Amino acid sequence: MKREKILIVDDDPDILYAIRLTFEKNGYALADASTGKQGIEVFTREQPDVVFLDITMPDISGLEVIKKLREQSDVPVIVMTGYGTMDTAIKAVQLGAYEYITKPLDADRLRLLVRRALETTQLKREIAGLRLARETTFQPSTLIGNSAVMQQVYKTIGAVTTTPNSTTVLVQGESGTGKELAARIIHNSGQNASEPFIAVNCTVLPSDLLESELFGHEKGAFTGATERKVGKLELAGKGTIFFDEISELTPKLQAKLLRLLQEREFERLGGNEVIKVHARFIVATNRNLEEAVKQGQFREDLYYRINVLVIHLPPLRERKEDLPLLIDHFAAKYNAKLGKNIRAIEPQVMRKLIAYHFPGNVRELENIIERAMIVNKGDVLTADTLGEILTSVDFFSPAIELPITTFDLRKARQEILEKFEKQFLERLLAETGGNITEAAKLAHIQRQSLHRMIKRHKINTGRFHK
Template sequence: MKDMEYGSRRFSQLSQEAIEQAAEGILWFDSDGRIHMANNAACRLLGYSREELLTMTVPDFDPEYSAEDYKDKYWRKVRQLGTINFESFHRRKDGSIYPVEISSSYVHFEGDGYSCTFFRDITERRRVQTALQESENKLSAIINHHFQLTGLLNIDGRILMANETALNLIGAEEEDVLGKYFWDTPWWNHSRELQTELKQKVKQAAGGEFVRFEAIHPDIHGESRLHDISLNPLLDDQGNATHIIPEARDITDIKKTESALHQALAELEQLKNRLEDENVYLQEEIRLDHNFGEIIGGSKALKKILGQIEQVASTDATVLILGETGTGKELIARAIHELSNRNSRPLVKVNCAALPANLIESELFGHEKGAFTGALARKIGRFELADRGTIFLDEIGDLPLELQAKLLRILQEGEFERLGNPETITVDVRVLAATNRDLAKTIRKGDFREDLFYRLNVYPVTCPSLRDRRDDIPLLVKHFVDKYSTKIGKKIYAVPKNIMKALQSYHWPGNVRELENIVERALVISRGDKLEIGDWLPRVENGVHQTTIPTLPELEREHILKVLELTSWRVSGSGGAAEKLGLKPTTLEARMKKFGIRRM
């Protein structure tokens, strides 16, 4: 029994000692707030002695309570709940006030009720909390005013924070998205495919990998906005991801600007290419050494043509120039262009017979890079080069039938498409066309469209053959002598009458071009200051002594044979018979077949 009493006293002493040594202040007070017990910490924290505290009530050191408030707000609550925890303020003896954290429990002892209250000074904690809150506020302000969308995810992909920029995009509050998986939020709900992709990318970031990609988000107005998105893992000292920072930057306007810039650069490149193409083309034309002054003559037939040129040049009418090979159809086209309102722009020439059938479409209409095998770069077609100018389609009768419909469309609507590009191009081009073919016969054979013929034949001009303007031969001979004398380095002052008579008597199947070739050769073989033709002289001059006058086909056959013998039966190529006669090789071969000319 004595041992039990001793043990009880011993436990009571230990309990009292623990209370006195406790770091927290401990107070016991009754229903009226009178203090019945105070430990050392309570005395130290409040600045009163124990004796002073035992004469005081709670409202004496707690400014939050009056005597009435203590009963109504505090005592009733602690008695009902048993234990309450809260923060308040205490006033020290010196009048200073400091924050405290309080834990009170209701205790029933010897028939009376008491509040056993533990309290601690939390001034330092409040200071740290305030500093932390200020830091968080500053950080939040920085993040929320950041123009990029950003936030914070845990490694599972759940949202811990989102800035205002991100929230404004979807018109949401932060509490609407906190705790949700990043891919299950309104930013991504518009695309299940994108949600699946994002889930995988978050997994990559959680593994410590920096992830970057582009994605489209609709804003609150439903407008699609392109964003540059990154997932940046935050790593601990061991290199393991603890959190993920998602960032998104709206690059819609940047992309539009880039696109506009690329478009502008493409247009500049297109203009540069066009100017380069025009320059190359014009340089080629300059090298051709043709000009309006080369229409030489004063015959009635030529004057009639010149009158037609003056009449039609000032209009935009399509002109079809007809005539045999070598009659000067291209010179007529140049004259029309030079006298037109389009003469500040180039005259673009296309020889429809000289281009391979598989390339003529590309030459006329252009092509994009990669449009066909060998299309290594974009090419501007001749029609596009001729925009606001004139295009001369020589040998139009040889244009492939499949391209005639496209040409008809340009004549009717001024529209076409480049090969490899569906975009329609509109041009303003005057068309001049020329042919030595009988188009009516070609139409009957089904090789030329009748509707295209009518569109081309708005204003037909027929170039007379040289045999129909023999009076112009002396002028032409003089012109060619002057032209080639300088080139060859010889001075020719006279053309014998018998030679001029022979030249005027010849029927000239190759017309002016053949005459030019004969004069050039004559200058080469001439030994003095008089023009010599030599063996090249047609036998027409001896016809006056013959009893039988040969027909024109016979003369033509004999002349072709003589040229073939002179060139060792070489038909085409430089120095060949076709070049000497001023004919195309195919034309010469056709005439050889017609006359039965074969090498023995």
């Protein structure tokens, strides 16, 4: 494991010795210099993690040294002097000094300053890493779709981006509908887009570990806490923290989140320091939170705290008119990623996909397109290739899913029937290429009855035409 390195720049041998004595026994690596110019040379060669710098040097001033060091990096520089004045302190800080202390030096204070300086450096690196990850990881810049339901989503997102960070946003939708993407769009469209976006999946970690990840902890807060850890709430800064599947939080963490949203402050585990929160909270769920409240699985007060600005993402089966745009988008993505050159898609491919119910929504569609493009031969995506993929995902399985929005038998039965009827009609129209007369014959019902059913379910028959 790499040892943190401290550079001491001072022309007083006693100071050099005292600082060495303070830190060598704690496992730090030390380097020193007795002039300003020598200090710049050692800094360039050794690349230390922290610098102690005397402001009064025999050749060039400490202020000049700070300027030179800042040209190379933002390593914390702790300025020391036996002649403390306000003007000198202000100038040092303006030039980028981390801290300004006067002699004689106190060993405990020196250790505290170094620990805090190293934590600040680590925090900057983690934030820079988060920004780099956001810039280099492939992420669609926008949700894909021109349907009426998606137009409403865009309007709501636009309204959200004009609100301050203190406004909490709730994103609701089934798995695979793009809840995290919607959260990222809100973040990237806001005034603090340059700040970090931090995603927290509430289902991945055990409750205790998740609590530590969120709030951080002090050294000794619990068994195994051998050093202070900065939590994701601090790392978020003035950016966005995204809670995915908020309904899966334990009652204890629900209570802590409620307090956090109310007071916009927290303490690390095992600590007393109050830390302010400036990030925006976006929470997401694939459950009906109102029903979860009724069942005693989610706090009612927390529900009302987060149910302020709500974005509903529709399942793919309710916006199949967006399939052509989505398919084009994923085909372009995987052409680039796989080195393919798919330039066209057979019409039968679209009909097969329109007839499918997509329980996994847009995420499943992307997976299907990727798999099809991997095995497809030539530059046209064929129905035969897609047929093999759809068979493997149980294409002909029933498309009906039991509703979880109510336990009223009459209402539940009606909801199932409504889902069945709409999905049956879509399969029927896909089979007949949108021909109403042929569809009515195949279903053994009157053409007028079929037309009324199609109208009631607001199905656009044009998208099924061959």
